[in-house]
Amino acid sequence: MSPFQAVYYRARDGREPVLELIESLDKPRRTALRNQIARLNLLSDEIPHLPFPHSSQVEGELRELRCHFGAEHYRVLYRRSEGLIVLLHAFRKTTKKLPASEIATATMRWQDFQARMNPKPSRPPRAAGHDAP
Secondary structure, eight states: OOBOEEEEOOOTTSOOHHHHHHHHSOHHHHHHHHHHHHHHTTOBSSSOSOOTTTEEEEETTEEEEEEEETTEEEEEEEEEETTEEEEEEEEEEOSSSOOHHHHHHHHHHHHHHHHHHSOOOOOOOOOOOTTOO
16 A cells, blocks of 8 residues: 655745645644645555545546635645645635636646656767767
């Protein structure tokens, strides 16, 4: 049973948007979100997803981690990349339905993550030979 590890998406400029949101909250809210994120580290190949109401599928492989603090609802959108659970986007949910703009932000960050983690292989340098400059 190999456990997964939750990691924060890091943008090209080094920012970690999910961590920034969490750190902007007061201590009780911060603790509630961190405790819910810690549940993701308990997942494995045998138990790949948290059950509803802790998590649910958004679209395709994109999932939402559902965090509640009293009447407030927070969502952390994430995807798996082999043994990693990449926390892409977090926000306070104020509408009944998940806003398309929040899904788009997570999707854009996932594409950026994939592009940087799976770059096309570069061509190896040509061996120097008799025609080398």
